[in-house]
Amino acid sequence: MELNSIQNNAKSYGVPIIRTESHKILEKFTAEKQPLHILEIGMAVGFSGITMLSACNGDLVTIEHNKDYIRQAKTNFKNFGLSKRVKILQGDCHIEIVKLLYSGNYDNYFDLIFLDGPKAQYNLLLDGLLQLLKHDGVFIADNVLFRGYVDGTTKAPTRRYKTIIKRLSEFIDNCKNHEELKDFKLIDTEDGIIFARKK
Numbered sequence: 315m316e317l318n319s320i321q322n323n324a325k326s327y328g329v330p331i332i333r334t335e336s337h338k339i340l341e342k343f344t345a346e347k348q349p350l351h352i353l354e355i356g357m358a359v360g361f362s363g364i365t366m367l368s369a370c371n372g373d374l375v376t377i378e379h380n381k382d383y384i385r386q387a388k389t390n391f392k393n394f395g396l397s398k399r400v401k402i403l404q405g406d407c408h409i410e411i412v413k414l415l416y417s418g419n420y421d422n423y424f425d426l427i428f429l430d431g432p433k434a435q436y437n438l439l440l441d442g443l444l445q446l447l448k449h450d451g452v453f454i455a456d457n458v459l460f461r462g463y464v465d466g467t468t469k470a471p472t473r474r475y476k477t478i479i480k481r482l483s484e485f486i487d488n489c490k491n492h493e494e495l496k497d498f499k500l501i502d503t504e505d506g507i508i509f510a511r512k513k
């Protein structure tokens with residue numbers, strides 16, 4: 315099976331997946347860094363998960379609350395022969411992250427955390443995620459410029475995006491100034507991706 319077919323299918327059915335530039339960056343980065351343990355928030359149908367796992371030999375814990383997406387993702391991981399390297403946590407990411415924290419098995423565990431879930435809640439998730447990230451581990455967050463509305467490159471068409479724009483803007487500042495993060499970088503591709511490392 316080709317990764318392209320998952321991408322085309324996702325487009326046809328309106329499943330949100332990482333855009334082309336983010337995909338290339340994520341694939342290149344994972345191939346270079348070879349993370350052993352990856353955590354993803356927002357799996358959808360497994361496109362980014364398959365991208366990362368195909369580029370390294372590590373394993374993936376991934377969180378998703380949409381049951382239809384999970385069903386499709388399971389088939390997709392299976393078709394790529396990756397099922398054994400993936401643990402899917404079905405549920406709300408706030409709760410699943412708390413469960414990971416309370417299990418006591420994942421403190422400072424992940425080499426890479428890819429945040430691609432509910433955009434307006436990135437800030438609320440940050441501190442919990444950093445607890446799960448190893449020292450020197452890499453934190454990546456996608457879509458932080460939200461169609462260019464956050465940095466004003468594109469003017470938001472309606473006021474309905476006001477809250478998400480404000481929250482993403484606060485999230486960017488928080489990552490930039492966070493006492494547990496270093497090497498902050500905001501890549502200004504299509505939708506904006508943050509890279510940072512844990513101190």
Ligand SMILES: C[S@@+](CC[C@H](N)C(=O)[O-])C[C@H]1O[C@@H](n2cnc3c(N)ncnc32)[C@H](O)[C@@H]1O
Binds near residue numbers: 359363377408430
């Ligand atoms: C942008 S999509 C993820 C795309 C995926 N990373 C990829 O590129 O293939 C965001 C996903 O987060 C999921 N999501 C949104 N809010 C969530 C929540 N509170 N808990 C768990 N999953 C959530 C959505 O159902 C959606 O599948």
